[in-house]
Amino acid sequence: MSLMANQFQAINLSQGFPEFDTPAFLKSAIKQVIDEGKNQYCPSAGLPELLQQIGDLVQRCYIKDAARKLDALNTITVTSGATEALMVAIQTLVRPGDEVIVFDPAYDAYEPAVELAGGRCRHIAMNAPDYAIDWSLVKQAINDKTRAIVINSPHNPTGTLLGQSDLLALQQMVLEHELYVISDEVYEHMTFDGQAHESVLAYPELFQRSFVISSFGKTFHCTGWKLGYCVAPEALTTEFRKIHQYVTFCSFTPAQFAVASMLKNHPQHVDELSGFYQQKRDVLVAALADSRFKVLPSKGTYFLLLDYSAISDLDDVAFCHWLTQDIGVAAIPLSPFYQAEILEVYHQKHKVVRLCFAKNDATLLKAAEILCQL
Numbered sequence: 001m002s003l004m005a006n007q008f009q010a011i012n013l014s015q016g017f018p019e020f021d022t023p024a025f026l027k028s029a030i031k032q033v034i035d036e037g038k039n040q041y042c043p044s045a046g047l048p049e050l051l052q053q054i055g056d057l058v059q060r061c062y063i064k065d066a067a068r069k070l071d072a073l074n075t076i077t078v079t080s081g082a083t084e085a086l087m088v089a090i091q092t093l094v095r096p097g098d099e100v101i102v103f104d105p106a107y108d109a110y111e112p113a114v115e116l117a118g119g120r121c122r123h124i125a126m127n128a129p130d131y132a133i134d135w136s137l138v139k140q141a142i143n144d145k146t147r148a149i150v151i152n153s154p155h156n157p158t159g160t161l162l163g164q165s166d167l168l169a170l171q172q173m174v175l176e177h178e179l180y181v182i183s184d185e186v187y188e189h190m191t192f193d194g195q196a197h198e199s200v201l202a203y204p205e206l207f208q209r210s211f212v213i214s215s216f217g218k219t220f221h222c223t224g225w226k227l228g229y230c231v232a233p234e235a236l237t238t239e240f241r242k243i244h245q246y247v248t249f250c251s252f253t254p255a256q257f258a259v260a261s262m263l264k265n266h267p268q269h270v271d272e273l274s275g276f277y278q279q280k281r282d283v284l285v286a287a288l289a290d291s292r293f294k295v296l297p298s299k300g301t302y303f304l305l306l307d308y309s310a311i312s313d314l315d316d317v318a319f320c321h322w323l324t325q326d327i328g329v330a331a332i333p334l335s336p337f338y339q340a341e342i343l344e345v346y347h348q349k350h351k352v353v354r355l356c357f358a359k360n361d362a363t364l365l366k367a368a369e370i371l372c373q374l
C-alpha cells in the first residue's frame with residue numbers, strides 16, 4: 001500500500017511507521033557512538049549495558065514483587081528488530097508436525113516462521129466487533145500436537161488489549177497442557193485511557209513458559225534501526241541464543257549503545273509515549289466524527305479501524321485501492337491478516353480498514369478532511 005500511496009501521491013496512513021523524527025538525544029547519541037569508533041561486533045546476546053537497561057525497564061514496568069529480580073544478562077537477548085526475535089523464538093520451539101495457535105487478524109510474520117520450522121498454524125478468529133478472544137475456542141483447538149500460542153497485545157491491526165482475565169485464561173491452559181507462549185508486545189508502551197498493558201512478564205508462572213518480544217523501533221520512532229529484544233527464562237534463552245547466534249550473531253552495535261544511553265538518560269520517554277499517541281488518536285477520531293465511517297475503539301498501538309459499510313460495497317482490498325488511487329488516502333485492508341477459511345466468514349460480515357495515526361497532526365487532519373467528504 002505504501003508503494004501505491006507513493007505512486008498516486010496519496011496521504012499514507014497505511015504502513016505502520018512514524019512520520020515524525022527519532023528523539024534528538026537518540027540521534028546525537030548514535031552519531032557520537034559512531035564517531036567514537038564503537039563500530040565493531042558486540043556480544044551476541046547484546047551489549048551488557050543495554051541488557052541491564054532493558055532489565056531495569058522491565059522491572060520498573062511489570063515486576064511489582066520487589067523480591068522477584070530479573071537476571072537481565074541471562075534472560076534478555078537483543079535482536080535485529082522484533083521480527084528476528086519472533087523468527088528465532090518460533091525456530092527454537094516448533095518442530096515438524098507441531099501446531100501453533102494464532103489469533104486472526106494476525107500480524108503477518110508468525111505463520112511463515114511456523115511453516116519454515118515444519119509446523120502449522122491453527123487460526124482462531126477474534127470476535128468482531130470488539131476483537132476479544134473466546135478462550136473456549138482455544139480450549140477446543142488444543143490437541144496433542146499443540147506446541148505454542150502466539151499472542152499480541154496491544155494488538156496490530158485492531159488496537160485491542162488483552163486484560164487480566166485473558167492472561168489468566170492463557171496461563172491456565174499453558175500450564176495444564178505444557179504449552180509455550182510467544183508474546184508479541186511491540187506496542188507495550190502505547191495504551192490509552194488509563195488502561196495499563198498486561199505483560200506476560202507480570203505473570204511469573206506464565207513467564208516460565210514464554211518468550212516476550214518487544215521493539216525499540218516502535219518505542220523510539222526508529223523503525224529502520226531494527227532493534228528489538230526477547231525476554232525468556234534462562235533455559236529458554238539459552239536455546240534461543242543458539243539460533244540467534246547463527247542468524248545475525250549480534251545486532252547493530254552503535255544502535256545498542258545509543259538506546260542504552262537513551263533508556264538511562266531519558267526514562268520519561270517511555271512513560272510519556274501513551275499520552276503522546278493518545279493525543280494523536282483523539283485528533284484523528286475527532287476529525288472523523290462527521291464522516292460516514294464508523295470508528296472502532298483503539299485502546300492501544302498506533303492503529304485505528306474504520307468500518308466503511310455505510311460508504312461502499314467493495315471488498316476491503318478493492319476499497320483500499322479505490323481510496324488510495326481515486327480519493328488520495330492510503331489505508332490497509334484487514335483481509336490479509338486472516339486465514340482464507342476465516343476470511344470467507346469475515347468478508348461476508350465486515351468491511352473494515354486500518355489507519356495508522358503515527359503521523360503529524362496536519363497529516364491526520366488533511367486525511368480526515370478528505371475522508372469526511374465520502
Ligand SMILES: Cc1ncc(COP(=O)(O)O)c(C=O)c1O
Nearest residue numbers: 081082083107156186215217228
Ligand atoms: C505486531 C508486530 N510485531 C512485530 C513487528 C516487527 O517489529 P520490528 O520492526 O521491530 O521488527 C511489528 C511491526 O510492525 C508489529 O506490528
